[in-house]
Amino acid sequence: MSNSTTQIMEETVSETTSDTAPLVSSEVPSSSNYTQLNHTSDIQETVEDELQGSHGVRRRQPIQKIEPGSMNTLSAKYESLDYDTCENHLLLDEERKRGYAFIVWKDIARWVIVLLIGVITALIAFIIDICIEEFSKIKYKQLKKSVDTYVMLDKLYIPYLLWVLSNICVVFIGSMLVAYVEPVAAGSGIPQVKCYLNGVKVSRVVRIKTLFVKAVGVITAVVGGLAGGKEGPMIHSGAVVAAGISQGKSTTFNKDFKIFQYFREDHEKRDFVSGGAAAGVSAAFGAPIGGVLFSLEEGTSFWNQGLTWRTFFGTVVSTFTLNIALSAYHGHPGELSYPGLLNLGKMEPFPFQFYELPVFMFFGMVGGVLGALWNYINYRLSVFRIRYIRSPWLRVVEACLVAAVTATCGFLMMFVLDDCRPLGEDPTKVPLQLFCADGEYNTMAAIWFQTPEASVRSFLHDPMGSYKPLSLLVFVICYFLLSTWTFGLAVSSGLFIPNLLTGAAWGRMLAILIQYMLPSNTVNPAKYALVGAAAQLGGVVRMTISLTVIIIETTGQISNALPIIITLVVAKWTGDFFNEGIYDIHIQLAGVPLLPWEPPPLAHNIYASEVMSHPVFTLRTVENVGHIVELLRVVSYNGFPVVDPPLADDAEVTTYKRLRGMILRSQLIVLLQNKIYNENANTTWSNFNVDMNMFRKEYPRYPSIEELEISDWEKTCTIDLRPFMNPSPYTLPHRASLPRLFRLFRALGLRHLPIVNDLNEVVGMVTRKDIARYRVWRHRGHMGMEELLLSSEI
């Protein structure tokens, strides 16, 4: 080792050891550790050597076999998105050439894209809406006819079988699509969108194929009578539409329109997807403000006025388009204040008194407890599914079974609970007499023979005394269990509507109870049904401000805000005492490395040197093609630090790994693919006419290194990485704490972070997953921190 290096080493040593007090510097990796590292890189010759050396050193990240369904494991298979701009020479070149006109043009293009996103999302929502409505109408009309016919003949098993069969057939179609064509289209899609916005790439989640399966899937799920809603899938649809339009190309159709190429990067795409999700919420609930808040609350960490304003424009366009389409469909064209969009029906403002606040709080507590229970049951079921219902056909069978059970529940309730009401002003479309007297109808049949959304409206708006408390109780129990069984099946359906329905039912039940206890007052059942619905949904999803606004907007009444807010606050607090929100549970089950809002507390004594993986695989500024190919084949990392080349005449500097930049696997792949290399190390890159579009053309699905054919002769060439690398990546010293790493990753949306020592030499790399492994848990008032495992098994 040279004199100068040794001196610096000794300096570090002497200083570290002279600190008699337990200073921060004593936490720094000891100098012997350095020496070992330097030594390792001294003797290494090939990448394979590097790999062999690394296995032992990579600490606390065992890639081990994990029992599926574990909550404390992160999956290694998720890649992260990279929101950091690579400010390489090509970008500067492009900026210089295009000037401010390009900036203005990009700005206009963004508004146009958002407009398109709003319109198309609304039209898709409209189609889903109309299909569900029309198919359901046909289905329930036929069933009613059958019931009316066979109830006379005492052969009610025939309409029952018909019901079961129709449910199974319809659900079978959707379930087959989901299980065999596109499994990522299962469920509501909100957890997947949430992950995407957080910065985790969930494969195929924003493809057009997924959109198609999702749209058909949700129609079959709702028409098939499952306890599911269409709202989550609509949100997911919005996200897919946004990703598709903003990129100007489609992988599914293998078509590149060559427009909007400059938006082909993670950062821009994420912004549009967040706008698309907002437009989806807006279309699903008629809630433009709620949509903006949803995409902020669920995903975006960085609030940007311009982006928010554009998103808002998109949500307004979406509501507006849907409004026009629906009002035209229902025969009121041009009447823009058509309330058909408020899918919970327009509420009247309800006056409330001071003494009612505790009642709302009580409702919130009930919602919180029931929501936590719902989540727990669904969690156990999901673990069971992950472990035992793995093959697609088993998943299809399960979905069909649930469809049959749902029909059976409904039939039994109609049959057993003989809850009859006189036909009157009630808004039921398919009044079924069944065993009721003439001029009466079976209320349970009215609830079951319509879509869940229409049932929510019934519970919210029907007058007091429309339902027997016992019917409501049985309904709540049945629907509670059915909905928690349904969520997570291999069908596309959400949980908003089923939970609103359950909540509205128990809210109405409690309203009857309150009326019974306070016979002198006139209790407004709509008020308590709405508060109950909010409480139940809040207890399950634990969303905060966005859920409040969505419920306010979808009922068209701002003056009911205070009771809803109080209920939701209490429901969230109560639910959080027991477990996490259902989306977070599913995200954890999938092992997604989601970054929470805040760094874990009391983690200032965890240092970057412990979090990072090391040694690092580095590239030289001018690198041999063979080495690059070898490296990409052998390791799976996606980012590589570019370091100073060793000088031939200065042997002791070879151990220096002074950071010069960062280059991504995708960039290297594109460079190799386009053969941007020289025979001779002295020729420069400017021989090639390259620009950013070379990289954009392949975004986001680059070929793998195995797909490239590189001859042995080519392997002797060199690539000058300097014009392509990011010349000034963010770095942190090895003594930086975990919260500091966390904030950098969270605020800037990073994917990789090189860790340097005091001499600016790269000593390790931290990725998003390394940060996500440290998670805080809170349970029944206690809290702590856990370190998750990282596994490639799940």
Added chain:
Amino acid sequence: MSNSTTQIMEETVSETTSDTAPLVSSEVPSSSNYTQLNHTSDIQETVEDELQGSHGVRRRQPIQKIEPGSMNTLSAKYESLDYDTCENHLLLDEERKRGYAFIVWKDIARWVIVLLIGVITALIAFIIDICIEEFSKIKYKQLKKSVDTYVMLDKLYIPYLLWVLSNICVVFIGSMLVAYVEPVAAGSGIPQVKCYLNGVKVSRVVRIKTLFVKAVGVITAVVGGLAGGKEGPMIHSGAVVAAGISQGKSTTFNKDFKIFQYFREDHEKRDFVSGGAAAGVSAAFGAPIGGVLFSLEEGTSFWNQGLTWRTFFGTVVSTFTLNIALSAYHGHPGELSYPGLLNLGKMEPFPFQFYELPVFMFFGMVGGVLGALWNYINYRLSVFRIRYIRSPWLRVVEACLVAAVTATCGFLMMFVLDDCRPLGEDPTKVPLQLFCADGEYNTMAAIWFQTPEASVRSFLHDPMGSYKPLSLLVFVICYFLLSTWTFGLAVSSGLFIPNLLTGAAWGRMLAILIQYMLPSNTVNPAKYALVGAAAQLGGVVRMTISLTVIIIETTGQISNALPIIITLVVAKWTGDFFNEGIYDIHIQLAGVPLLPWEPPPLAHNIYASEVMSHPVFTLRTVENVGHIVELLRVVSYNGFPVVDPPLADDAEVTTYKRLRGMILRSQLIVLLQNKIYNENANTTWSNFNVDMNMFRKEYPRYPSIEELEISDWEKTCTIDLRPFMNPSPYTLPHRASLPRLFRLFRALGLRHLPIVNDLNEVVGMVTRKDIARYRVWRHRGHMGMEELLLSSEI
């Protein structure tokens, strides 16, 4: 120069020159520059030498004399807030000692503080409300009596003089307070709060004295008949309340309650102030959701679910408390849906048709143009004020003059425009007959003899035909000019209500015009008055989503959202074509180094080495007290890099300035104040029993270095800075681009950023002001970037 250093230098040189292509590395400061720098620090002996050397090198930041009222100058006098946590040994120590229980406790304390903020803000708003209402009632009753008496005697000059005199007297009180006691309480307070939330410390803006002057000032301004509103001041009040409560101490009363000490840091305080501002909006408009969005849109760059949820809780508490207090005051205790809070009055939902959309867009355009004109006039006036109306007494005289002119305008309009209507169902409280026939009243008198807020309600809710178009036209012109003259006077008043009033007036005027053109339709004047009000206000303030939600909430009608949104979008686009929002104009006039949302475009070719100031004043890890004192006395910087000590036996390493940490001026001051130093360089800090509270006790107003008495003997002692410094500050290399610097500052709320070279030596420092100097301008479709001057003159 030693061998090793020269080698590294040469390496840099050779590599830079061997890059034949215009690579990024060629933009790096040339090695000769380094040598010069190193040389400078080589020969420096004292801080004064360093200073002399620095004047020439500090590039492109001339501290020169500037004409006041310039829009392209930043003031050097503003300090920034620091949202980065200093993770020093003391913090780690505290965390270790207190554990998770402390985290839970802090969390509970935060909720309690937010609860208190909500309640107290609402009570202050309630007091302001009631005072304005009661005093105005007395004033206008007396004036009416006087008019009624003297109109018979044809001596109308007597009530006129009475009016002028009463206005002047009341305004005089408020104006004296503002001009002499607390000038920062002038205006609406929203620009100041916006700056604070953005990270700029505006002196005395969150003190209790300011709150007092603001509250009294706004009462006098509104009662004094000025064209001002109370909403802005209420928002400011909320911010002050939040700062006061969360810190558990008051500078004005010189009282330290020794509670919530752990919240005494910029980051925590900012979070509370943002919550307080939101509670203020909520109290001012009865808009809890709008409040949250306001504080997000105007200030917080980082959306955090926990913080937002807590803020939302605060705004709900605030609305709720105000609701209880107001309903009790108005004799409806306990009726929580009391609509008195909706200070624009509860609107009815208005149906609208497809063909009305262009009308709303037209309204938006009119609002945008008028708003831009309003801003332009106010800008010219403000420049005039900055240049010529500088002394406090002149400012008081101007305020009194405006008060007199306002009364004169009102009087002339009543007198000249003989607009009479029959007494009927109209909600006017003080019907004035004047020259009208019996059974009639003068409509202009009805508008002028009430608070502006009540006038907005009149314009929004009075039936069609209540006002002559000519009266409205004259009123619009008068009030437009009066309100733009009033904003910026030495009184506390906002611009929301005056602009809503102007907008409602021209909206109603246009409604009459539309009715005239389409006589077959029944035009709803309320609809167009509301849209006009929104357009005018939107054209002036250019707020986006928060303003939409505030208007929706304050009129209690969500179904009117779409017209309001469309109008506001168009108004903002139109207005932005001409100039910036009024708050931004005032912020720029004050030279506040506000960071915008996005880095300036096309700035990737500006490098940290150009932005930074250098050479840097550094401290050694164990530093001599005399040197520290000297440094603090001579330079005004607030952050100092701590670097490796030169080793006595290794002369060539003395030029190294390898970064070890960052220490703030405030920390050094506290260390000196508490005499945390040793006689002997080998004794360590652990002799002293210090903890974080030593620093918190002084926060946020530390003594200046001149106030400390340090003996000559003490100056020979040393301080070990390592336990106190931030051991791993964020850094960037000198070749980092401006957008990269910007994002780091914006996302993490930094105050200082050391710039390092490839060897991790500090070569410069970038502060928030250095970044804020680069500003984009957009004007009539063009855009570009300007570099502002930094001056200590304004």
